[in-house]
Amino acid sequence: MKAPLGRRWHHMPEMSFPDYKSSVSRAPGEAPVKVDKWDASLVLRPVWPSLPSGDADLTANGRTNGEPIGERLLVEGKLTEETGRPVPGALIEIWQANAAGRYIHKEECHPAPLDPNFMGAGRTITAADGSYRFITVKPGSYPWGNHRNAWRPAHIHFSVFGVGIGQRLVTQMYFPGDPTLPYDPIFNATTDAAVRNRMICQFSIEDTVPNWAHCYKFDICLGGGIATPFEEDRHDG
Amino acid sequence: MMADAEDVGAMDPDDKGGIHDFSYEDARSVPRSSGPTPSQTVGPFFAYGLTPGAYRYRLPEIHRTALAGPEVAGDRITLEGQVFDAAGVSVHDAMVELLQADCNGTYAWEQRNDGFTGYGRAGTGAEGPKGDTHFKFHTIKPGATLPEHAPFLTLILTMRGLLNHCVTRVYFPEDAWADDPVVLQVPQSRRATLVAEAIEPGRYRFNIRMRGDQETVFFDV
Numbered sequence: 111m112k113a114p115l116g117r118r119w120h121h122m123p124e125m126s127f128p129d130y131k132s133s134v135s136r137a138p139g140e141a142p143v144k145v146d147k148w149d150a151s152l153v154l155r156p157v158w159p160s161l162p163s164g165d166a167d168l169t170a171n172g173r174t175n176g177e178p179i180g181e182r183l184l185v186e187g188k189l190t191e192e193t194g195r196p197v198p199g200a201l202i203e204i205w206q207a208n209a210a211g212r213y214i215h216k217e218e219c220h221p222a223p224l225d226p227n228f229m230g231a232g233r234t235i236t237a238a239d240g241s242y243r244f245i246t247v248k249p250g251s252y253p254w255g256n257h258r259n260a261w262r263p264a265h266i267h268f269s270v271f272g273v274g275i276g277q278r279l280v281t282q283m284y285f286p287g288d289p290t291l292p293y294d295p296i297f298n299a300t301t302d303a304a305v306r307n308r309m310i311c312q313f314s315i316e317d318t319v320p321n322w323a324h325c326y327k328f329d330i331c332l333g334g335g336i337a338t339p340f341e342e343d344r345h346d347g
Numbered sequence: 348m349m350a351d352a353e354d355v356g357a358m359d360p361d362d363k364g365g366i367h368d369f370s371y372e373d374a375r376s377v378p379r380s381s382g383p384t385p386s387q388t389v390g391p392f393f394a395y396g397l398t399p400g401a402y403r404y405r406l407p408e409i410h411r412t413a414l415a416g417p418e419v420a421g422d423r424i425t426l427e428g429q430v431f432d433a434a435g436v437s438v439h440d441a442m443v444e445l446l447q448a449d450c451n452g453t454y455a456w457e458q459r460n461d462g463f464t465g466y467g468r469a470g471t472g473a474e475g476p477k478g479d480t481h482f483k484f485h486t487i488k489p490g491a492t493l494p495e496h497a498p499f500l501t502l503i504l505t506m507r508g509l510l511n512h513c514v515t516r517v518y519f520p521e522d523a524w525a526d527d528p529v530v531l532q533v534p535q536s537r538r539a540t541l542v543a544e545a546i547e548p549g550r551y552r553f554n555i556r557m558r559g560d561q562e563t564v565f566f567d568v
């Protein structure tokens with residue numbers, strides 16, 4: 111078994127970023143321990159249960175008496191490794207606020223309306239070419255208590271589990287041109303602008319469906335895995 | 348519990364707006380470079396999407412806290428614990444993922460007849476901020492996955508405030524964990540943080556501490 115490559119830290123946010131207050135009390139104090147061994151779980155894809163049908167359509171899976179309110183969106187992209195190789199069979203889960211900026215979570219207290227037809231969560235498995243697609247509505251921006259007049263830019267949360275624990279990623283997708291991006295400590299905790307802008311999706315007129323929905327492209331790249339990723343290493347150990 | 352409320356949309360009634368406390372370079376038009384997508388926090392509101400069952404949200408549950416059905420061979424165990432922040436306060440909005448091999452030390456990487464997948468998830472606050480903050484898994488004790496290595500469970504931790512997820516291992520006190528080749532690469536004074544405590548036969552406790560002299564070891568994977 112090869113050594114874990116480790117997290118690609120120079121592409122990642124600071125662990126403790128003081129402007130994002132809860133990171134200070136929750137980040138570990140010590141650096142993660144580098145090791146030269148792991149086992150097959152580093153590069154073996156967990157078995158995912160079959161997903162309920164329609165789980166990737168957030169405009170359908172929360173309906174009670176009609177369609178959710180909001181600007182309908184297609185969010186699609188390709189999941190790849192750093193080498194550009196597609197990652198098929200990966201589990202992608204998303205969750206988001208509704209068009210008014212309100213989550214259905216019980217502890218959420220932003221005084222914006224809930225939408226009886228929008229739950230705001232969905233899941234899919236990437237196809238053979240690493241592609242995925244969700245149908246949803248554009249989330250609203252919402253206030254939070256981190257500092258004065260704090261607003262999260264509109265975003266969709268993503269949880270990605272690729273081939274093994276070396277390809278675990280939890281991230282957020284942001285929208286181009288959002289005026290609140292330059293004020294958000296979570297987005298800006300990734301200090302290199304060219305790196306953090308990878309989290310901003312791109313509007314695609316080519317893939318926008320006439321008379322139906324805007325399309326935003328969000329390609330996701332997973333670092334990590336084993337230090338020398340050759341095919342024959344994938345099933346040893 | 349103001350610290351707990353700071354991310355959860357809790358608004359200050361005295362917030363008169365105006366100048367923002369923080370601002371950064373407006374680099375929205377800087378071309379992106381290619382490379383790994385940065386990590387972000389899971390935030391406070393993941394439960395209805397990632398662990399909906401335990402929190403009684405209506406999205407069908409696909410990941411469970413019970414990993415082994417009746418068909419699965421192996422000794423039944425439970426693993427429970429809490430996550431403590433820098434101040435020693437237990438965290439009510441963390442998600443813990445468990446990944447493990449079967450009792451023979453083999454990972455499930457295709458559908459199996461016994462239904463074993465070796466993967467589960469638990470939240471630490473299904474009862475809200477004032478409720479029980481334990482995560483709890485029902486599973487089987489894994490076998491060793493490599494010769495000369497001790498059996499272990501992998502845990503992946505995500506929570507509000509954590510901008511990158513953390514990966515740790517749970518070893519069992521009755522095994523030869525002290526000779527495990529991965530454990531031996533951890534500074535000696537910190538190794539014991541990787542070992543669960545046996546509360547009673549088949550029942551283990553593993554607390555995760557983010558800071559302090561008992562800070563849990565996390566691995567760079």
Ligand SMILES: [Fe+3]
Nearest residue numbers: 262265267390
């Ligand atoms: Fe959010």
